[in-house]
Amino acid sequence: MGLCLGIESTAHTFGVGIVSFDGRILANSKDQFTTTKGGMVPNDVARHHEEVKERVLMDAFSRAGVSWEDIDVIALSASPGLPPALHVGLRFAKELSRAHKKPLVAVNHSIAHLAIGDLITGAKDPVYLYVSGPNTQIIGLAGGKYRVFGETVDLGLGNMLDKFAREIGLGFPGGPKIEKLAMKSSNYIELPYSVKGMDVSFAGMLTKALRLFEQGCSKEDLCYSLQETAFAMLAEISERAMAHTGKGELLLIGGVAANKRLCAMLDVMCSERGAKFYAVPLEYSGDQGAMIAWQGVLQYLAGERRSPEELDISPYERIDDVEVFWK
Ligand code: AMP
Ligand code: MG
Numbered sequence: 001m002g003l004c005l006g007i008e009s010t011a012h013t014f015g016v017g018i019v020s021f022d023g024r025i026l027a028n029s030k031d032q033f034t035t036t037k038g039g040m041v042p043n044d045v046a047r048h049h050e051e052v053k054e055r056v057l058m059d060a061f062s063r064a065g066v067s068w069e070d071i072d073v074i075a076l077s078a079s080p081g082l083p084p085a086l087h088v089g090l091r092f093a094k095e096l097s098r099a100h101k102k103p104l105v106a107v108n109h110s111i112a113h114l115a116i117g118d119l120i121t122g123a124k125d126p127v128y129l130y131v132s133g134p135n136t137q138i139i140g141l142a143g144g145k146y147r148v149f150g151e152t153v154d155l156g157l158g159n160m161l162d163k164f165a166r167e168i169g170l171g172f173p174g175g176p177k178i179e180k181l182a183m184k185s186s187n188y189i190e191l192p193y194s195v196k197g198m199d200v201s202f203a204g205m206l207t208k209a210l211r212l213f214e215q216g217c218s219k220e221d222l223c224y225s226l227q228e229t230a231f232a233m234l235a236e237i238s239e240r241a242m243a244h245t246g247k248g249e250l251l252l253i254g255g256v257a258a259n260k261r262l263c264a265m266l267d268v269m270c271s272e273r274g275a276k277f278y279a280v281p282l283e284y285s286g287d288q289g290a291m292i293a294w295q296g297v298l299q300y301l302a303g304e305r306r307s308p309e310e311l312d313i314s315p316y317e318r319i320d321d322v323e324v325f326w327k
Contacts (some may be wrong), residue, residue, distance in 0.1 A: 001020045001021055001022060001024075002020065002021040002072040002073075002297075003018055003019070003020055003021070003026070003064075003066060003070050003071050003072055004018070004019055004020075004021070004071070004072065004073050004074070004075055004105075004293045004294075004296040004297045004300060005017070005018050005060070005071045005073075005074050005075070005096075005102075005289075005293060006018075006019065006074075006075040006076075006077075006107070006112075006289045006290065006291070006292030006293025006294070006295075006296050007074065007075070007076050007077065007089050007092060007093050007289060007292060008030070008077045008089070008109070008287055008288055008289045008291070008292045009049055009076075009077060009081070009085050009086060009088050009089025009090075009092070010077045010079075010080065010081025010082065010085060010086060010089075010109045010287065011040070011045065011081055011082055011085060011133060011134075011287060012032055012033045012034075012040055012045060012133070012173075012287070013030050013031070013032045013033070013286070013287040013288065014030065014031050014032075014033075014048070014049040014052050014053055014056055014088070014089075015028070015029065015030035015031075015056065015287065015288040015289030015290075015292070016029050016030070016056050016057050016059075016060040016289040017029070017060065017288060017289030017290030017291065017292060017293040017294075018060055018061075018064040018066065018071070018289075018290075018293060019290055019293035019294045019296075019297055020297075021072075021297050021301060023119050023294065023297070025290045025293075025294075026063070026064035026065075026066065027059075027060040027061070027063040027064035027290075028060075028283065028284075028288050028289060028290040029056045029057075029059040029060040029063060029289065030056060030287075030288050030289060031048075031052040031055070031056050032287075033045045033048040033049075034171075034172060034173070035171060035172045036171045037166070037169065037171050037172075039162065039163075039166050039172055040082075040172060042082045042083070042084045042085065043084050045082060045084065045085045046082075046084035046085050046087065046088050049085055049088040049089070050088055053088065053092050056289075057096075060289065068100045068102075071100070071102055072102070072103075072300070073102060073103050073104070073105055073296060073297075073300045073305075074093055074096055074097055074102050074103070074104050074105070074296075075104070075105045075106075075107050075292050075293055075295065075296020075297075075299070075300070076089055076090065076093040076104060076105070076106055076107065076292070076311065077089060077107050077108075077109040077112065077292045078090070078106035078107060078108070078311065078312065078313045078314060079106070079108050079109065079313060079314035079315065079316075079317035080108070080109060080110070080314065080315055080316055080317050080318070081109060081313075081315055082315070083313070083315045086313040086315055087313065089313075090311065090312070090313050093308075093311060094308040094311060097307075097308045097311075098308055103300075103305040103306065103307070104305075104306040104307070104308065104310075104311045105296045105299045105300050105304050105305070105306065106304075106306060106311055106312070107292050107295045107296055107299065108295075108317060108319060108322050109287070109292070110130065110135065110137075110319045111146060111295060111319055111322060111324075112291040112292050112294070112295040113130060113132070113253045113254060113291060114128050114130070114139065114146065114251075114253060115291065115294055115295045115298060116253075116280070116284050116290060116291035116294050116295070117251045117253045117278070117280045117284070117285075118251070119294055120280055120281065120284050121251060121278035121279075121280060123249050123251045123276075123278050124249065125140075125141060125247060125249065126140075126247060126249035126250055126251040126276075126278065127139070127140050127149075127238065127241045127242050127245060127247045127249070127250050127251070128140065128146075128250075128251050128252075128253060129234060129238050129250060129251070129252050129253070129266070130253050130254045131156070131157045131158065131234065131252070131253075131254040131255075131256035131257065131262075132156060132158050132254035132255050132256065132286075132287075133156055133158035133159050133162065133173075133255060134156040134158070134159055135151075135152075135156045135158075135254060136151060136152040136155075136156045136157045136158075136200065136202075136234070137150070137151040137152075137319070138150040138151065138198060138237055138238060138241045139319060140241065140245050140247060141324065141327070142245070144323065144324055145320055145322070145323065145324055146319045146320060146322070146324065147320055148318070148319060148320050149198050149241045149244070149245070150197065150198025150199050150200070150237045150240075150241065151198075151199060151200075152199070152200050152201065152202060153196075153199050153200070153201050154201050154202060154203040155202045155203055155206065156202075157202060157230055157234070157256055158173075158175055158254070158255055158256050160202040160203075160205070160206050160226075160230070161174045161175045161178050161226070161256070162174040162175065163206060164178065164206055164209055164210065164222075164226060165177055165178055167210055167213070168210075168213055168219055168222075170219075173255070175255065175256055175258070175259065176258065178223040178226065178227065179223075179227070179258075179259050179260070179261065181219050181220045181223040181224075182220070182223040182224040182226075182227045182261065184220040184224075185218070185220035185221045185223070185224035186224065187220075187221045187224065187225075188221075188224065188225050188228060189212060189217060189221050189222065189225040190225070191205045191208050191209060191225050191226065191229045192204040192205050192208055192229075193229055193232065193233060194233065195233050195236055195237060198237050198240060198241065199237075200233045200234070200237060202230060205226065205229060205230065209222050209225070209226055227259070227261055227262070228261075231259075231261060231262045231265050232265065234262070234266070235265050235266055235269045238250055238266060238269065239269050239273065242273065242275055243273075248274075248275045248276060249275060249276045249277075249278065250266060250269075250270050250275060250276070250277050250278070251278045251279075251280070252266060252277070252278070252279045252280065252285075253280050253285055254285065254286075255285060255286040255287065257279055257280055257285035258282050258285055258286065263277075263279045266279075267279075298326040298327075299325075299326050301326070302325055302326035303325075304325075
């Protein structure tokens, strides 16, 4: 059985996954850049990836119990992402391709999130709610492309949570810390609820919450209220997308999918309309290499092969820029 080695290097996580052509995940090794205070500085992230890349690669091989001889193709998360971080992955993928004489495949990171979600949950043709650090999008496959039906007009939900956390001194990543504090409150403080058609906005909510914090509102109440407001907005646009497209499944992906309260709200919404809700388990919902490897398998089996000279990064590529030739 063929194997693909996938390299993730778009943002905070450096990951290497090894996945078989029939979708068995043999390894999913990673090392995430974190801080105790302050956010993500692109050059610090790149330095982190340089430092850990060899170790993460070795760890993936030892967990999978395979060697270079067993690998058929190398997939790289070539877009979108922080340019300094993407460059570390690009140089590494080219080096490995030359050293071990393996073809390359260039994967769009966002599409890889969708693909691993399908693989893990068995969803057939869902509406995807993709909520990561920089992204908040409602996506569905239509007419040979992943279409973005709605999205944030300013900050991604994860980045909004991370900014709030940073400003109130919780460190990075902020989402999990906010989730913990939110569990300690049920006192809702009104924050701007901003849905326009299929789009959402989080900037006003962030500004208001920070102002209320300065005025002495408790961290717990604000974390709870941020979650309740932002998640209700997402439930509303997800429901509208399902109604418009007639799709009967919702698949939640991206790092924010780890949040239990968000899952619970979406689950209720779906069961009320007789739809299926799927959340991707923690290990596969955030950034990692297995998703790059699996999307690499799909593209390789559909005929893509690149030489190191033909591989490049596209930091700003959108999901709807990509032709879906593998389905
Ligand atoms: P990704 O870019 O897909 O790796 O997702 C990273 C984002 O997910 C960061 O902004 C995190 O703060 C956020 N995140 C991770 N865990 C949680 C959680 N339990 N609740 C909310 N956000 C989370
Ligand atoms: Mg991501």
